[in-house]
Amino acid sequence: MRNVMLGLATAGALVASLPAAQAADAICYNCPPQWADWASQLDAIKDNLGYELPHDNKNSGQTLSQLLAEQGNPVADIAYYGVTFGIKAKAEGVTAAYKPAGFEEIPEGLKDPEGHWFTTHFGxxxxxxxxxxxxxxxxxxxxxxxxxxxxxxxxxxxxxxxxxxxxxxxxxxxxxxxxxxxxxxxxxxxxxxxxxxxxxxxxxxxxxxxxxxxxxxxxxxxxxxxxxxxxxxxxxxxxxxxxxxVVVPYVMSLVNNGPNKERGKEILDFIMSDAGQQIWTNAFLKPARPIELPAEISEKFLPDSEYARATPVxxxxxxxxxxxxxxxxxxxxx
Known part of the structure; x- marks a missing residue:
C-alpha cells in the first residue's frame, strides 16, 4: 500500500523468489529495513526469538500479487501492507485468522474481527x-x-x-x-x-x-x-x-498455509508486544496498541487529547x- 495507498513507497522490484529463503528461519513479505525502522524490528526479532528474516523490499501491491501467485505453495509466513491490501488479501483467501498477543487492545476499525489483518502502527x-x-x-x-x-x-x-x-x-x-x-x-x-x-x-x-x-x-x-x-x-x-x-493504518497478516506457521505466530506476537510496538516510534509512527511510552518518546508526539480528533474510517x-x-x-x- 505504501506507493498505492499512502504515496510513500519507493519503487521495488518484484521478488519472485528469495535467495536467502532456504537459510531463513521465516519469511516476511514487505519488511524493508529502510521503512518504518523495520531494520531495528528485524534485529529485535533475531535477538529475542532467534529467528533470521531476510530483508524484503516489495511494496504492498507487489506483496499481494506474490501471495496470490504462490497461493498453491506459499513461501511467506507473514506479510505487511497497507490496510486496503490487507482487506483484499483476506478476500482472496491468502491470509489466515490469527489474533496475536494484545489483539483486544487494538481499537475497533483497525483490525479484522477474525484476525486476518490487524494494525501494527498508523499515521x-x-x-x-x-x-x-x-x-x-x-x-x-x-x-x-x-x-x-x-x-x-x-x-x-x-x-x-x-x-x-x-x-x-x-x-x-x-x-x-x-x-x-x-x-x-x-x-x-x-x-x-x-x-x-x-x-x-x-x-x-x-x-x-x-x-x-x-x-x-x-x-x-x-x-x-x-x-x-x-x-x-x-x-x-x-x-x-x-x-x-483520519488515521491511516499499516497492517500485518499470517499467511494462509505458510511453511512456518508457528514461527509466524511468534513473530507477530513479538511485533505486537510492548517492545515490538515501541520500535515503530523510532520512525515517528504511532503504535496500534495504547502502550505506555517512555517520556523521551511520547513527548515528541502531540498529546493524546489532540489525537482524539483523528479516527478510523x-x-x-x-x-x-x-x-x-x-x-x-x-x-x-x-
Whole structure:
C-alpha cells in the first residue's frame, strides 16, 4: 500500500523468489529495513526469538500479487501492507485468522474481527508546517484557515486524483466539513475555495519541498512532520486540524498455509508486544496498541487529547469510492 495507498513507497522490484529463503528461519513479505525502522524490528526479532528474516523490499501491491501467485505453495509466513491490501488479501483467501498477543487492545476499525489483518502502527493526516516559511502568517490551526488570504500560495496538497495521501487528505477534509463517503460535496466545495489561494498540487511526496520552504504548509502525515522537526535544520510542526482528521493504518497478516506457521505466530506476537510496538516510534509512527511510552518518546508526539480528533474510517468503502472522487476532482476542481 505504501506507493498505492499512502504515496510513500519507493519503487521495488518484484521478488519472485528469495535467495536467502532456504537459510531463513521465516519469511516476511514487505519488511524493508529502510521503512518504518523495520531494520531495528528485524534485529529485535533475531535477538529475542532467534529467528533470521531476510530483508524484503516489495511494496504492498507487489506483496499481494506474490501471495496470490504462490497461493498453491506459499513461501511467506507473514506479510505487511497497507490496510486496503490487507482487506483484499483476506478476500482472496491468502491470509489466515490469527489474533496475536494484545489483539483486544487494538481499537475497533483497525483490525479484522477474525484476525486476518490487524494494525501494527498508523499515521495521521494533518498539516506539515515549515514555520520559518510562513513569514508573518500565523500557524494555521484548522482546515478552514487555509482558505484565508494570508495563506495565498503557501498551501500544498498532493493531487487527490493520483496520490493516495492526497485522497486521504480529501477524505479528512470532507468529513471535517460535514461530508461522508457517500457525499463528497463538502470536499469539492472546499478545494474549489482553496483554489482561490493558488495552492501547489504535486503528484509525488513532497517532504523535501516543505523542508526547503518551497511549500510552507502541506497536507501530510504526522510522521513526516515529526521527522523534519527532530532530524532537520529549521523549525517544523505538525498541526492536527481543529475540525478533526483520519488515521491511516499499516497492517500485518499470517499467511494462509505458510511453511512456518508457528514461527509466524511468534513473530507477530513479538511485533505486537510492548517492545515490538515501541520500535515503530523510532520512525515517528504511532503504535496500534495504547502502550505506555517512555517520556523521551511520547513527548515528541502531540498529546493524546489532540489525537482524539483523528479516527478510523471504513477503509474498504474508502477504496471503493476513490475512483469516483478522483473523477469529480478532475472535472470540478482542477
Amino acid at each position: 495521521t493526516l494533518g498539516l506539515f508546517v515549515n514555520l520559518d516559511a510562513l513569514g508573518d502568517a500565523p500557524v494555521p490551526q484548522c482546515w478552514a484557515d487555509l482558505t484565508k488570504p494570508e495563506y495565498d500560495g503557501m498551501v500544498g496538497y498532493l493531487d487527490p486524483s493520483s496520490a493516495f495521501v492526497g485522497y486521504a487528505g480529501a477524505v479528512a477534509v470532507n468529513r471535517a466539513m460535514g461530508g461522508d463517503l457517500d457525499n463528497f460535496d463538502p470536499a469539492i466545495a472546499y478545494f474549489q475555495e482553496l483554489a482561490e489561494n493558488d495552492p501547489i498540487v504535486p503528484k509525488q511526496t513532497s517532504y523535501a519541498r516543505v523542508v526547503s520552504g518551497e511549500i510552507p504548509i502541506l497536507f501530510d502525515y504526522d510522521f513526516n512532520a515529526y521527522r523534519a522537526k527532530y532530524t532537520e535544520d529549521g523549525n517544523f510542526e505538525f498541526v492536527l486540524p481543529c475540525e478533526g482528521s 471504513d477503509y474498504a468503502k474508502m477504496e471503493q469510492v476513490q475512483k469516483g472522487f478522483g473523477e469529480r476532482y478532475l472535472n470540478e476542481v482542477r
